[in-house]
Amino acid sequence: MERLKQKIMQEGKVLSDTVLKVDAFLNHQVDPVLMQAIGEEFDSRFKEAGVTKILTLESSGIAPSVMAGLYMGVPVIFARKKKSLTLMDDLYSADVYSYTKQESNEISISKEYIQQEDTVLVIDDFLANGQAAWGLIHLVEQASADLAGLGIVIEKGFQDGGDELRQKGIRVESLAIIESLKQGEIQFSKEEAAV
């Protein structure tokens, strides 16, 4: 997605060979117009997939997911990383380790919002080692719902998560795939560039 890649080039900050900070438009400050374009792009890629629900993870997945939900005409569920007093019903839960935050979180959704009849699109802001993606997929599996695939805003192509998911036959649509962050330079994957 050309517009997203331009934004990453302009406002992304390379903190190390593996860490890209996009707090200027996605993870802390959010650009609503870009989120709208991202939502439209996910809709166009998954239009024929029969999606009935979008599942994401708080907090950075919410903005792109709600825009995708608006275009696709389906509700969005955001999995929570902690149980709150008002989220105590029957839950589906999965463990997710975050390398960025260096902690393990149990993520949960209320059973009532994903049913066996649903076809679920999982959306997340980043795909690196795939920990969060697998956690979300496990929630879909527990609900015995169908998985339409994964919609990812930024994939770190130099980490294993995306390849492992695709090797398992899971459809992964990443709007920007980063091949390398070496020497402070953002290189996109050529494959994505052709899309």
Add this chain to the structure above:
Amino acid sequence: MERLKQKIMQEGKVLSDTVLKVDAFLNHQVDPVLMQAIGEEFDSRFKEAGVTKILTLESSGIAPSVMAGLYMGVPVIFARKKKSLTLMDDLYSADVYSYTKQESNEISISKEYIQQEDTVLVIDDFLANGQAAWGLIHLVEQASADLAGLGIVIEKGFQDGGDELRQKGIRVESLAIIESLKQGEIQFSKEEAAV
């Protein structure tokens, strides 16, 4: 906002005299079409306020804020409840006690996203005792920015937060004000009903 109140009546669950659960469309599952209408309503109420940034708190404030930001043409910043490895710059921070989660959180934003020249609209999903609202206002104060006011999706009118804020001269626009949850029944404030 009539459409929001209808949704609250249809899908809100009264858990006690003080707790209203709106996980079906706002706090866990999100209705993107309703969020769009909420964003449009905040835009219409604050159109003349010269807003340059929207500030909210993860996670439930994000969806209505991003839609408001889209209508108003301004970026959204969501304050974080924990510091992550990629959020370690100079921060503005404030303490917020959550009665729902029974824990105190330090909320933070990166200094670079709110400047002295900004006019900030604070948006949140709920206003009850005002803890989160005051935390967000303190962040705006630390940045020496102007506060346009507060945009609240659901105010619990039977708790003190809203009155205290208004008494301090802060503009509070709540799209639905609940007067009572007693005996499992949702009563809206007549004042709001007239809007």
